[in-house]
Amino acid sequence: xxxxxxxxxxxxxxxxxxxxxxxxxxxxxxxxxxxxxxxxxxxxxxxxxxxxxxxxxxxxxxxxxxxxxxxxxxxxxxxxxxxxxxxxxxxxxxxxxxxxxxxxxxxxxxxxxxxxxxxxxxxxxxxxxxxxxxxxxxxxxxxxxxxxxxxxxxxxxxxxxxxxxxxxxxxxxxxxxxxxxxxxxxxxxxxxxxxxxxxxxxxxxxxxxxxxxxxxxxxxxxxxxxxxxxxxxxxxxxxxxxxxxxxxxxxxxxxxxxxxxxxxxxxxxxxxxxxxxxxxxxxxxxxxxxxxxxxxxxxxxxxxxxxxxxx
Amino acid sequence: xxxxxxxxxxxxxxxxxxxxxxxxxxxxxxxxxxxxxxxxxxxxxxxxxxxxxxxxxxxxxxxxxxxxxxxxxxxxxxxxxxxxxxxxxxxxxxxxxxxxxxxxxxxxxxxxxxxxxxxxxxxxxxxxxxxxxxxxxxxxxxxxxxxxxxxxxxxxxxxxxxxxxxxxxxxxxxxxxxxxxxxxxxxxxxxxxxxxxxxxxxxxxxxxxxxxxxxxxxxxxxxxxxxxxxxxxxxxxxxxxxxxxxxxxxxxxxxxxxxxxxxxxxxxxxxxxxxxxxxxxxxxxxxxxxxxxxxxxxxxxxxxxxxxxxxxxxxxxxxxxxxxxxxxxxxxxxxxxxxxxxxxxxxxxxxxxxxxxxxxxxxxxxxxxxxxxxxxxxxxxxxxxxxxxxxxxxxxxxxxxxxxxxx
Numbered sequence: 119x120x121x122x123x124x125x126x127x128x129x130x131x132x133x134x135x136x137x138x139x140x141x142x143x144x145x146x147x148x149x150x151x152x153x154x155x156x157x158x159x160x161x162x163x164x165x166x167x168x169x170x171x172x173x174x175x176x177x178x179x180x181x182x183x184x185x186x187x188x189x190x191x192x193x194x195x196x197x198x199x200x201x202x203x204x205x206x207x208x209x210x211x212x213x214x215x216x217x218x219x220x221x222x223x224x225x226x227x228x229x230x231x232x233x234x235x236x237x238x239x240x241x242x243x244x245x246x247x248x249x250x251x252x253x254x255x256x257x258x259x260x261x262x263x264x265x266x267x268x269x270x271x272x273x274x275x276x277x278x279x280x281x282x283x284x285x286x287x288x289x290x291x292x293x294x295x296x297x298x299x300x301x302x303x304x305x306x307x308x309x310x311x312x313x314x315x316x317x318x319x320x321x322x323x324x325x326x327x328x329x330x331x332x333x334x335x336x337x338x339x340x341x342x343x344x345x346x347x348x349x350x351x352x353x354x355x356x357x358x359x360x361x362x363x364x365x366x367x368x369x370x371x372x373x374x375x376x377x378x379x380x381x382x383x384x385x386x387x388x389x390x391x392x393x394x395x396x397x398x399x400x401x402x403x404x405x406x407x408x409x410x411x412x413x414x415x416x417x418x419x420x421x422x423x424x425x426x427x428x429x
Numbered sequence: 430x431x432x433x434x435x436x437x438x439x440x441x442x443x444x445x446x447x448x449x450x451x452x453x454x455x456x457x458x459x460x461x462x463x464x465x466x467x468x469x470x471x472x473x474x475x476x477x478x479x480x481x482x483x484x485x486x487x488x489x490x491x492x493x494x495x496x497x498x499x500x501x502x503x504x505x506x507x508x509x510x511x512x513x514x515x516x517x518x519x520x521x522x523x524x525x526x527x528x529x530x531x532x533x534x535x536x537x538x539x540x541x542x543x544x545x546x547x548x549x550x551x552x553x554x555x556x557x558x559x560x561x562x563x564x565x566x567x568x569x570x571x572x573x574x575x576x577x578x579x580x581x582x583x584x585x586x587x588x589x590x591x592x593x594x595x596x597x598x599x600x601x602x603x604x605x606x607x608x609x610x611x612x613x614x615x616x617x618x619x620x621x622x623x624x625x626x627x628x629x630x631x632x633x634x635x636x637x638x639x640x641x642x643x644x645x646x647x648x649x650x651x652x653x654x655x656x657x658x659x660x661x662x663x664x665x666x667x668x669x670x671x672x673x674x675x676x677x678x679x680x681x682x683x684x685x686x687x688x689x690x691x692x693x694x695x696x697x698x699x700x701x702x703x704x705x706x707x708x709x710x711x712x713x714x715x716x717x718x719x720x721x722x723x724x725x726x727x728x729x730x731x732x733x734x735x736x737x738x739x740x741x742x743x744x745x746x747x748x749x750x751x752x753x754x755x756x757x758x759x760x761x762x763x764x765x766x767x768x769x770x771x772x773x774x775x776x777x778x779x780x781x782x783x784x785x786x787x788x789x790x791x792x793x794x795x796x797x798x799x800x801x802x803x804x805x806x807x808x809x810x811x812x813x814x815x816x817x818x819x820x821x822x823x824x825x826x827x828x829x830x831x832x833x834x835x836x
């Protein structure tokens with residue numbers, strides 16, 4: 119009787135502890151999951167505030183913000199439209215350079231290289247991914263701008279010390295390369311063996327199989343890498359700011375002209391921590407998130423269309 | 430195989446070799462650049478030196494000249510003053526400005542017995558000239574009774590300065606700058622940040638991973654949680670910076686901190702690290718065989734006991750991996766910290782004040798009017814050495830981890 123009582127108490131205490139810890143673990147999980155919502159809510163709230171009539175010092179007209187083609191801190195002109203175009207153009211330029219190289223490198227690592235060489239190349243891609251963005255920024259400000267400047271010089275053009283759209287694109291190309299390559303490797307390795315063996319059995323050469331069968335079958339994984347790379351290119355901040363040049367008007371389509379991206383705008387001349395010039399960076403942050411999300415959706419849509427027509 | 434086929438295959442294969450070659454070249458060029466520009470600056474002194482050089486003006490009330498021997502170990506380009514026992518060289522600072530650098534100072538040199546003459550709390554305190562300093566201006570009376578000004582400000586060379594020193598009869602004023610350009614403050618701030626961020630992020634991340642892997646049922650809510658965490662890992666770091674100053678700033682404000690601070694940076698980094706820690710921990714929880722859990726439970730252990738005594742120890746390598754990757758991420762992070770910790774390089778970092786990490790110090794150095802490539806590259810080398818070592822270590826650990834359960 120007595121021992122049963124003790125045992126019951128013991129059992130219930132054990133159960134209480136189990137419940138307590140389960141609750142604790144749940145709180146941690148919940149906290150981790152809720153942050154994305156907090157980020158969106160807080161940034162949107164703060165980013166919208168400059169356009170509301172209650173804003174101290176008067177509201178900034180939202181239409182002017184969304185359609186403006188000038189960004190001048192000195193005369194309080196904040197137009198983001200050309201910056202969006204610049205951001206997209208520089209990222210597309212980066213992908214144009216980087217995408218073919220990373221897909222081919224991935225193919226090399228996954229299918230063509232001898233095993234040892236493939237291991238070394240994988241490590242090299244991983245090391246490239248591990249290099250922090252400020253270091254790439256220093257490299258870009260020291261080396262890439264000089265390339266661009268001398269290239270422009272050979273056309274008889276001059277640049278602002280090499281700070282230019284082209285420098286940004288080359289820098290971003292290097293920075294998104296590891297992301298796209300590693301995802302392409304995963305995609306290529308996931309191609310079923312039957313497909314490649316089938317192709318080889320039909321008499322195709324190894325190279326033909328690699329390019330015609332493997333790459334087309336790995337298409338969706340490679341696209342996923344493209345999206346991720348694009349996201350990284352849009353969101354990259356410190357390194358880009360070092361070579362963008364921060365043009366005040368735009369858009370910039372001249373590869374040797376200075377440019378201004380959403381992220382470089384958010385970092386440029388960051389001194390005060392209040393006032394319109396500070397708060398409007400949150401508005402730019404909202405635009406950045408919309409651009410990233412928008413391109414993701416667009417690419418998904420395009421992919422489905424292409425995928426549909428191929429079947 | 431036709432000849433045409435052979436050629437086209439050869440070209441296509443060649444393209445993949447070429448692409449890989451470009452990748453190798455990129456890594457090589459980045460490393461080559463930072464080493465070429467920064468390697469000469471790598472030394473142990475750098476780690477203990479402050480960034481800002483201090484300005485001091487000192488006077489010498491009990492001035493007596495001596496006669497000093499030139500030490501044999503001094504290099505030939507050092508000019509030695511036998512009267513004052515000081516060895517000087519010509520140097521350039523980070524902005525290519527001319528300097529008269531104190532290379533050697535005799536232990537008994539009269540220049541060691543100065544007192545501070547600038548107004549302020551330190552007025553009248555003893556102060557010595559120190560090695561590595563730049564002599565900006567030295568005002569003295571020479572043997573003819575004439576007042577002479579020499580030093581970097583007067584564009585005097587080391588030789589001119591020593592020549593004037595050797596004709597000294599009376600010292601007036603010495604204005605010098607102590608050596609700056611170090612990374613001590615950023616190094617300390619980086620360590621604070623690493624410690625504090627991990628202290629916050631590791632428990633939460635591990636607990637969240639345990640919840641997701643051990644408790645959560647496979648339903649819509651869990652799926653939503655997982656995808657929320659997944660999305661968090663794709664957020665650009667500059668957005669995390671905005672998050673820090675909007676979502677987390679009230680927390681530090683409640684602690685009585687009203688500016689950017691290392692604590693705010695640590696809270697922000699904790700959020701940045703959460704997805705990474707959760708993913709790594711969960712990966713290692715997944716490979717712990719289910720039999721271990723059954724065995725523990727059937728022996729009468731509670732679920733809590735099973736988690737803490739059986740599962741977590743087995744998942745320790747994953748936690749270690751997560752920790753190393755987190756450190757690497759913190760060291761490389763810049764955009765989020767520019768917003769939450771500011772860009773002012775602090776030589777004496779405090780948790781409740783802004784400071785720069787090594788990476789943000791690079792940003793500060795590069796975003797000024799005159800980018801300081803030398804110091805930036807030197808810091809880059811240090812960062813790369815740490816980050817690349819950590820990543821290779823992680824690779825080795827995870828390799829062993831994979832082996833462990835497959836045997």
